[in-house]
Amino acid sequence: MSLAIVVQVVVDRPLAQGFEYLWDKEALGDAPAVGGIVEVPFGRSLLVGLVIKVSAHSDFEIDKLKYVTRRAPLDPLDPAVLRLMNFASQYYVHALGETIIPTIPQMWKKPNDWEKIPKKLAVEQEKKRKKNNSEFSESRIEEYQLNICQKNALKQLRPCSKNEFKVILLQGQTGSGKTAVFLNWLSDVLQDPSSQVLLLVPEINLTPQLERRVCTYFPDKKMAVLHSGISEKVRGIAWHDSMVGKAQIILGTRLAALTPIPNLKAIVVDEEHDVSYKQQVGIRYSARDLAIWRAHDLKIPILLASATPSLETWVAARGGRYEYIRLDQRAQGASLPKVYLINTRDPQSQFSPSDADNPKTKSLLTKTLANAVSQNLEAKQQSLILINRRGYAPVFSCGACSWLSRCEQCSSYMVVHKAGAFGRNSVMSCHHCGLVKNVVSHCPDCGNADLKTLGQGTQRIEDSIEEMWPTARILRVDADSSRKSKGAEELFQRIHEGTVDIVVGTQMIAKGHDYQNIGLVAILDADNRLFSQDFRAAERLFAQLVQVAGRAGRSNKDGETGGAIYIETQFPDAAVFQYLLTHDVDGFLSFTAHERKEAGLPPFTYQALIHAEGKSLDKAINFLNLLKGNLKSRGHVKKGLRVYDPVPKAVMRVAGSERAQLLVESDNRKSLQDVLEEIDRYLRDQSQGRISKEGRIRWLIERDPISI
Numbered sequence: 098m099s100l101a102i103v104v105q106v107v108v109d110r111p112l113a114q115g116f117e118y119l120w121d122k123e124a125l126g127d128a129p130a131v132g133g134i135v136e137v138p139f140g141r142s143l144l145v146g147l148v149i150k151v152s153a154h155s156d157f158e159i160d161k162l163k164y165v166t167r168r169a170p171l172d173p174l175d176p177a178v179l180r181l182m183n184f185a186s187q188y189y190v191h192a193l194g195e196t197i198i199p200t201i202p203q204m205w206k207k208p209n210d211w212e213k214i215p216k217k218l219a220v221e222q223e224k225k226r227k228k229n230n231s232e233f234s235e236s237r238i239e240e241y242q243l244n245i246c247q248k249n250a251l252k253q254l255r256p257c258s259k260n261e262f263k264v265i266l267l268q269g270q271t272g273s274g275k276t277a278v279f280l281n282w283l284s285d286v287l288q289d290p291s292s293q294v295l296l297l298v299p300e301i302n303l304t305p306q307l308e309r310r311v312c313t314y315f316p317d318k319k320m321a322v323l324h325s326g327i328s329e330k331v332r333g334i335a336w337h338d339s340m341v342g343k344a345q346i347i348l349g350t351r352l353a354a355l356t357p358i359p360n361l362k363a364i365v366v367d368e369e370h371d372v373s374y375k376q377q378v379g380i381r382y383s384a385r386d387l388a389i390w391r392a393h394d395l396k397i398p399i400l401l402a403s404a405t406p407s408l409e410t411w412v413a414a415r416g417g418r419y420e421y422i423r424l425d426q427r428a429q430g431a432s433l434p435k436v437y438l439i440n441t442r443d444p445q446s447q448f449s450p451s452d453a454d455n456p457k458t459k460s461l462l463t464k465t466l467a468n469a470v471s472q473n474l475e476a477k478q479q480s481l482i483l484i485n486r487r488g489y490a491p492v493f494s495c496g497a498c499s500w501l502s503r504c505e506q507c508s509s510y511m512v513v514h515k516a517g518a519f520g521r522n523s524v525m526s527c528h529h530c531g532l533v534k535n536v537v538s539h540c541p542d543c544g545n546a547d548l549k550t551l552g553q554g555t556q557r558i559e560d561s562i563e564e565m566w567p568t569a570r571i572l573r574v575d576a577d578s579s580r581k582s583k584g585a586e587e588l589f590q591r592i593h594e595g596t597v598d599i600v601v602g603t604q605m606i607a608k609g610h611d612y613q614n615i616g617l618v619a620i621l622d623a624d625n626r627l628f629s630q631d632f633r634a635a636e637r638l639f640a641q642l643v644q645v646a647g648r649a650g651r652s653n654k655d656g657e658t659g660g661a662i663y664i665e666t667q668f669p670d671a672a673v674f675q676y677l678l679t680h681d682v683d684g685f686l687s688f689t690a691h692e693r694k695e696a697g698l699p700p701f702t703y704q705a706l707i708h709a710e711g712k713s714l715d716k717a718i719n720f721l722n723l724l725k726g727n728l729k730s731r732g733h734v735k736k737g738l739r740v741y742d743p744v745p746k747a748v749m750r751v752a753g754s755e756r757a758q759l760l761v762e763s764d765n766r767k768s769l770q771d772v773l774e775e776i777d778r779y780l781r782d783q784s785q786g787r788i789s790k791e792g793r794i795r796w797l798i799e800r801d802p803i804s805i
Contacts, residue, residue, distance in 0.1 A: 101159050104129045105150035106137050107194030111786040113777075115193070116146075117155050119162045129165075132173030134201065136166045136208040145206045147174070147197050167208045170215055172341065178357040181391050185355070188770070190777045190798045191380040199379060200355040204333025218334060237313045238277040247274050250422045254282040257398040257420070258363070264389055266369075266414040267402040269424030270433060270680070271647020275402045276307070278424070279365050280314045282400070287318060287345055292362040296348045297384060299371035301326040302585045302605055304348065307367070311346055323349030323356060351376060351384030354391070362397055364388050369401035369410060370640055372803050381799040404647060404682070405640035408693065409700040411686045433680045434618070434649040434660040438669040439465045461553050461561040466619055466663050470599065473661075474569060478616030479592065480599045482558065483645050485625065487575040487603055488512040489557045490550030493525060495540035497547070502537075506530045508750040514577065515556045530752040558621065559601045566599065574602035607645035618649045619663045627671060630747060631804045632698055639673045639685050646677070697762075699801075703769045706802045707759040707776065709743075711794040714755035718743050720794040721759040727779055733772050737764040754795075760805065773798055 102120040118137050120129045133148040143166060155162060186196040198206070204214070243251065250267065257263050269275045283294050296311070298304055301324045308322055321335035321344035338344040340357035347353055351374050366374070366385050374384040385401070392399035401410055401419075414421040427433070439446050446463045460467060473480050490513045493502035502511040504527040511525035513536060523536045539546040550557070559573045572591060579585035585605065591597055595614055600606060626638045642664065649660025666674060676685035694701050707724065709717040721743035734740050739762045746756040761776075763769035780789070780796055788795050 100153045101155075102129060103152050103155045103159075103162065104135075104148045104165060105152075106135060106146035106165070107149055107192075107197065108137070108139055108144045108146040109194050109198035110139075110144075111192055111195055113192055113781060115149055117157060117162055119159070119164045120151075121164055125165065125168050127168070129168075130173040132175070132179055134169035134171055134174075134205060136168075138163045138166060143208070145198065145201070145208065146194065147201075149179075149193070167211065169205060169208075169211055171205065171337070174340065174357050175359040177359070177361075177391075177395060178355070180394055181355065181387065184390055184394075185380065185382055185387055189380050189382050189800050190773045196380050200352065202333040202336045203329040205336070217330070218337065238274070238281075240281050243274070243277060243281070244426070246424050246426050247278050250278050250424055251281055253420075253422050254278070254400070255285060257400075258282070258285045260362075260396055261398065262393050262396045263398045263420055264392070264413070264418070265398060265400045265420040265422060266406055266410055267400055267422050267424070268406055268411075268414070268682075269402075269404060270427060271404045271643065272427040273404075273424035274427075275404075275424060276310060276367070279367075279400055279402060280310065283346075283363060283365070284314065286363045287315065289362070290345075291342065291360050293339070293342065293345050293347065293358050293360045295353065295356075295358060295361060295364045295388070296346065297354060297364070297366045297374070297388060298348070298350060299368045299373035300605075301350060302579075302589070303368070304350070305586045306589070308348060311348060315346060318345045319343055320346040320348060323347065323353040325350070325352065351382075354384035354388050361391070361395055364392050364397065364399040366399065366401050368403055368644075370403045370405050370407040372637065375801075375803045381797075381802070383801060386801070405643045406682075406686070408636060408686060408689055411683075412690055412700050434646055434662045436646065436662045436664065436678050436680070437465075437469075438674055438678070439463050439663055439665045440667070440669050441665050442667050460565065461558055462565070462619075462621070463665055466665065467565060469617055469661065469663055470566070470619070473617040474566065474598055476616060478660075479595070479597065479612070479614050480617040480619065481606060481612070481615050481645070481648055482562070482599065482601045482619045482621065483604070483607060484553065484555055484558055484601070484621040485603050485641075486512075486552070486554040486622070487528075487556075487577055488514045488526070488554035489523075490552050490554060492551040493536070494549055494551050495543065495545050495547075496549060497545040498540060498543040500540050500542045504530065504532055506532055506750070506753045507748065509748055512554065513550055529748055553622075555601050555603060562599055562601060569598040570596065571599045571601065572597040574600060574606050576603070576605070579605070604641060604645075607641055607648070612648050615649045616660050617663065618645055618660065619665070620645060621665050623664050623666045623674075624668060627666075627668060627673065632693070632696070633804065635673050636689055639677065642673070642677055643680070643682060646680075697764075703763050703766050704802060704805075705761045705769060705773055706799045706805065707761065708746075708756065708797040708799060709758070709794050710751075710754040710756040711792060712753075712755065714745060714749065714757060716792045717755055717757040717794055718745075720789060720792055720796070721757055724776065724779065725759060728772065728776070731775075733775055738762070738768050738772060758805075769800075773800065 104118055104120050105115040106118055107115045122128055129148055129151045131148055135146055136143055137146050182197045186193040267275055286292055286294055304324055321338045323335050339347045342360050366388055369385050376382050389399055413419045446465045448460055448464045470480050492510045493513050502525055504511050507527055507529045509529050511527050514524050514526055516523050524533050525536055526533045555573050555575045562571055574588045579588055626634050646662040709720050711717045725740050728734050728740055741760040743757050743759045746758055783789050
């Protein structure tokens, strides 16, 4: 009698352990392998899982084990990506199955379709062979065309192409040509036809532009593009091309950081400071940090590129832990944009009734900014106006009884959206839970029909601009206007083609785009993020302002001015704005680092949040208090480790659930890891999955939170 083959499988469930199954080699057509994707019976259903162990023994009675029902027509995941998944699971204190299975595209998690997949792959391969890449018309910047600063940076990068772990920060002014430098560097890495490289971008909207440039630089290299905006079929094929080594260039957002890439030789993380690299659903991983760990594990170089590095990266580079390469001039030699601060409390900056050009209705722009936009229009240049709030107005109100448009399910307000954003009629929408309601015609409390909107969003600014400059071509770019599959890409293309004069948008317009005719950039309501309970608010505001300022004057040549930046604020003396006046990124980061060190905040300490949510805030707070009490009683709260009192979240209620959080802080990374593992064990003992048996509180551990 032959020995039984027992495999241990993990599934996408909040369970710490794997589950044992029998493997029928004859029925499944092959021997099992660690990393293989399989279908297994689980309870009353069938689930897709991953084999993590193969043996001939089991702690259970063999005849009580169920059989693996199917295996995917796919080679096992390579050992390196399994090591990465194991590290992510341990570091972020998340079940291994919950970590691995969500990274597998949906196409490979449908066992009923597994038999059809080989044919699909063959058909797609034939289509790609026939596809003409002439659509990619971005200009390639050869090495001889680089300026002196770029050539020096490339010279410093070249030795990093060998098989050696190294983290390099490429910090360059906006428009300094960082992309041209790292693409020329990657051409060295890709000379070996088996080499693969990973290129990460923070948002889907930046992918098409970089994809075009990569195709121009490497027309003979196969590229796989991975992000949530593509179809499951396209993503599944790209993921497969990456894992079998067919694709040499893997370009994508944070989910690409966990893609199997067996011959990975270099990684680039563009705009490394961006918060979009932090996953906010499920396992709360940082794609940038996992990319660094992956590079260390594989002993390969990783390049972090940014005009405004995160404080963590900047401190590491200044301290000598990372290589530090700088680009201190714009690629074509133009000066940086001139920054103007408009004090909105100064009457001189506002329109007065006697002004000949005073708008018929109250202007939402200051007089100073309106005059600058008019001059820019006369100069035949485009204007970019940023307000980081979509919709028409953030609040609907009644002046008679003070009623406000609060969301029924969340502790936030419903934003007014004009017709067209969600349908034919104007609506009120909650940006937290997604609830959408028709705009009310009268106050639901007192019946008053004279309702007013408070504040402004992109739609209201767009209306105001249309009234002030009726002949100008105006384009709004936000999540509402770009809902179609290629909406954002088409909108950005219109800007590049010069068919619009004034662009109004959210932070979507601020990042990474290489606009060629922007003469003026304006930031409205800059104070909105200046004062916040989150200690990183000022750092993020500064980064956003520098990034959006960098969209101006990018095509200007030697000796020309780099455009103009206008910032409307009530607090022009704030450090954020004062450092921006001189484009002093290092000065601001040095100032911020000193503040953080004095206050004992990251990157000089390490943090984690324990999230709790339930039907009652009292129950969520009590759940966290019991956890804190347990840690104290068992001696886990000691010198160098602090556990704060639980508090409600900034947005306390979302979709009917009350939310609270407990902050754990440590001076030592390992001490924090130890206590988080203890917390995980304690909470799992009290819970079914990740819901407590008493009080039905849903909980989650988040390592290295980006907002508190």
